[in-house]
Amino acid sequence: MDVQVSDSELNLLKIIWANGGTAFYAHIMAELSKAGCAWQKNTVITLLSRLADKEMVKIRKIGRKNEYIAVVSEQDYQKAQARTLLNKLYDGSAKGLVSTLIQGDMISVEEYEELKQFWEKEEGSG
Numbered sequence: 001m002d003v004q005v006s007d008s009e010l011n012l013l014k015i016i017w018a019n020g021g022t023a024f025y026a027h028i029m030a031e032l033s034k035a036g037c038a039w040q041k042n043t044v045i046t047l048l049s050r051l052a053d054k055e056m057v058k059i060r061k062i063g064r065k066n067e068y069i070a071v072v073s074e075q076d077y078q079k080a081q082a083r084t085l086l087n088k089l090y091d092g093s094a095k096g097l098v099s100t101l102i103q104g105d106m107i108s109v110e111e112y113e114e115l116k117q118f119w120e121k122e123e124g125s126g
Contacts, residue, residue, distance in 0.1 A: 002084065003054050003072075009047050011037070013056060017074040025066050 005013065015031045016023045023031075025044070032039055048068055051057040060067045090096035101107040107115075 002080070003056060005051065005054065005056060006047075008039075009051050009054075009056070012044070012047055012051065012068075013070065013077070014074075016057065016068055016070045021070040021073070023068055025068070028068070 011032075012028060015028050018031075019027060025048075028044065028048075029041075032044070048057065048059070048066075051068075052059050056070070056072055058069045058071055060069060086092050086094060086097060090100075098107075102112065
């Protein structure tokens, strides 16, 4: 999956994912409002249509309402984006990314230790 979405489209996907992978337009608008985002109806509908065109969501008509269903899970999207980032900036080297995170003080010692424990656990179960 090499689909790129805009930040605005990603905001809508996050709302859908947080709601179990499916959401009605009214729920999306309510969540945007809670977050202080005052997008107009046409803007949201356009963004949702773009997500459908990119096959990131399916639109199911239920009566006069549209239900938006995530086609791609949040985890799968994150994995694909991480892979794109690795390939684009680090020639596929996770070591390069981790080195940058450590050198740039973007990862704490605690997070590093948690990752190390996670890795060791994965190695032991594989």
